[in-house]
Amino acid sequence: MKNKVYFAMGLHFHQPVGNFEKILERSYQDCYRPFLEVFSKYPDIKITFHFSGNLLDYFEARHPEFLDKVMGLVSLGQVEIMGGGYYEPIFQAIPQADRIGQIEMLSGYCKERFGVRPRGMWTPERVWSPEIIGDFRGCGVEYSILDDIHLIKAGVAKEDLCGYFMTGDKERIAIFPSNRTLRYIIPFKPPRETIDNFKRQAKMKKDALFTYGDDGEKFGEWPWTHDWVYKKGWLDNFFKELTRNQDLVRMVTFSEYLDSHPPVKDVEIPEASYEEMLEWSGGSWMNFLSRYPESDQMHKRMWYVSRRLADTEDRRQKTEDREKIKESRKELYKGQTNCPYWHGVFGGIYLHHLRNAVYEHLIKADRIIDEIEYKD
Numbered sequence: 001m002k003n004k005v006y007f008a009m010g011l012h013f014h015q016p017v018g019n020f021e022k023i024l025e026r027s028y029q030d031c032y033r034p035f036l037e038v039f040s041k042y043p044d045i046k047i048t049f050h051f052s053g054n055l056l057d058y059f060e061a062r063h064p065e066f067l068d069k070v071m072g073l074v075s076l077g078q079v080e081i082m083g084g085g086y087y088e089p090i091f092q093a094i095p096q097a098d099r100i101g102q103i104e105m106l107s108g109y110c111k112e113r114f115g116v117r118p119r120g121m122w123t124p125e126r127v128w129s130p131e132i133i134g135d136f137r138g139c140g141v142e143y144s145i146l147d148d149i150h151l152i153k154a155g156v157a158k159e160d161l162c163g164y165f166m167t168g169d170k171e172r173i174a175i176f177p178s179n180r181t182l183r184y185i186i187p188f189k190p191p192r193e194t195i196d197n198f199k200r201q202a203k204m205k206k207d208a209l210f211t212y213g214d215d216g217e218k219f220g221e222w223p224w225t226h227d228w229v230y231k232k233g234w235l236d237n238f239f240k241e242l243t244r245n246q247d248l249v250r251m252v253t254f255s256e257y258l259d260s261h262p263p264v265k266d267v268e269i270p271e272a273s274y275e276e277m278l279e280w281s282g283g284s285w286m287n288f289l290s291r292y293p294e295s296d297q298m299h300k301r302m303w304y305v306s307r308r309l310a311d312t313e314d315r316r317q318k319t320e321d322r323e324k325i326k327e328s329r330k331e332l333y334k335g336q337t338n339c340p341y342w343h344g345v346f347g348g349i350y351l352h353h354l355r356n357a358v359y360e361h362l363i364k365a366d367r368i369i370d371e372i373e374y375k376d
Contacts, residue, residue: 003202006209007242007249008176008257010145011216012122014052014088016339018357024058028066031220034230036069042239046078046251049216050122053086053106054337056113067113074114080253083107083118083141089336090124090285091132093299095306099132102333103139119255120144124338127285129271133168143174143254145213147274151177154267162201162208163264164257174258175269178213186212187219187229191238198249209257280344288342288349295341295349298358302335305362305369312369324372331365 013032015024032055039045049070051059059067073079085091085102086109094102103121111117120143121136128146136144148161156165156177164176185193201208219235220226229235242249252260272278273285281287289296309332313325339347340354349355 002247003206004248004250005198005202005205006207006257007198007251008048008209008211008254009046009251010048010050010082010122010176010178010211010213010254011219012050012052012214013055013216014050015055015058016354016357017054017087017334017337017361018340018354019054020353021058024055025062027217027221028058028063030226031217033063033066034226035216035219035235036066036073038230038235038239040069040073041236042243043076043078044243044246044251045239046080046253046256048080048082048120048253050082050084052084052088052122053109054088054334056109071114074116080120080255081110081114081116081118082120082122082254083110084122085124085336087333087337088124088339089333090127090338090341091135092127092129092286093289093338093341094336095303095310096135097310098306098333098336099135100139101329102336103135103141105333107139119258125273125277125285125342126150127273127277128269130168130269133173134171136173137168137171141173143176143258145176145178145211145254146269146272147213148177148180149275150269150272151175151267153272154269156264156267159204160264162205162210163261164209164211165269166263166266167269172266174263175267176209176211176213176254178211182210182212183214186214187225187234187238191234191241194238195241195245195249198245202248207261209252209261211254276344281342285342292349294355298335298341298355298362301359301362302332305332305335305365308369309365312372321372324368328365328368328372331361331368334361335359335365 083106086105089102091099107117121141123144126146161177164174166172167175219229289299309328335358340358343349
C-alpha cells in the first residue's frame with residue numbers, strides 16, 4: 001500500500017488600509033475572483049482562506065457576491081476560514097487590549113458572515129514572539145501558521161517538519177510550519193514538480209503533513225502571474241494534478257488535521273519572522289520603529305490615541321457614547337495596519353499614501369473622542 005502525504009494549503013489575502021481603490025479592484029479582477037472561479041470547479045480540493053479586514057470591507061461594499069460564494073464553499077466543507085487581527089496589525093506593536101479587540105472583531109465578523117468562528121489565525125508577516133500566545137488563546141485561537149524557519153530556530157530538524165507543533169507554557173497553541181520548498185514552487189513551477197516533491201517525501205515518511213501558507217496575491221496580482229496562473233492554466237492544472245493524485249495526496253484543512261493527528265512535539269519558539277524580514281529589520285520587526293523616524297512618529301501617535309480612547313471608555317458609559325467609542329475604535333484599528341510602519345524590497349513606509357491613511361484614521365479617531373469629551 002502506498003504511503004500518503006497530507007497537504008494543508010492556507011492562503012492569506014490582504015491589501016493595506018489606504019491602498020488605492022484601483023489596485024483593490026485590479027486585484028479582485030486579476031486574482032481573487034478568478035481564483036475562486038477555478039477553485040470552485042474542484043470539490044475535492046480543500047483550502048483555508050484568510051482575508052484581512054480592509055479587503056472584507058471592500059468586498060462588502062463592491063463585490064458582496066464574492067463573499068456569498070465563499071460562504072457557500074464554507075458550508076460545503078471545502079473552505080476553512082482563518083481569523084487574525086481585523087486590520088492586520090503587528091500584534092507586538094500595539095496595546096494588548098487592541099490585540100484582543102482586533103482578533104475578536106475579525107472572529108465576530110467571520111461568525112456572522114460565514115457562519116463559523118475561526119479556530120486558527122494568520123499571524124501578520126509571521127512576526128512571532130511568545131508573549132502573544134496568551135492573547136491568542138484567550139480569544140479561542142487554537143492554531144497559527146509560521147514559516148519553517150521559526151521551527152528550525154526552535155531546534156527542530158528539517159526532516160521533522162512534517163506535522164504541527166505545540167508551543168507555550170500555561171497556555172498552548174498549535175503551530176503549522178509552512179514548507180519553504182513549496183513556497184518557492186507554488187505557483188512558479190509546473191504543477192508536476194509539486195506532485196513529484198510529494199512522491200519523494202512519501203517514500204521517506206508515512207502520513208506526513210506538508211503545509212503551504214503564503215500570500216494569495218501570488219496567484220494573479222504579483223507581476224506576470226495573472227497570465228501564468230490563469231491564461232496559461234497553471235491553477236487549473238494544479239488542481240487537476242491534485243485531484244488525479246488523491247491516492248498519494250490527501251488535502252485537509254488545518255482544523256481537520258488538528259482533530260485527527262497528535263502534535264510532533266512541544267517546542268519553545270523564540271522571537272522570529274520570515275528570513276527576509278529578519279534581514280530587512282536587523283533581526284526584529286520592532287527595530288523599524290527606532291530606525292525610521294516616520295515609523296516611530298506614527299507608532300507614538302497610535303499609542304496616544306489608543307490610551308486616550310481607553311481612558312474615555314472607562315469614564316463614559318452612556319449608550320450614545322458607547323456607539324461613538326465603537327466608531328472611534330474602528331478608526332484606531334485602521335491606523336494600526338502594519339504595512340506603512342515598515343518596508344521590504346518595495347512599498348511600505350516609502351508609500352506616502354499609506355502613511356497618510358494612518359494619520360487620517362488616527363485623527364478621525366481622535367476627533368470622535370473630542371466629540372464625546374466636549375459635548376456636555
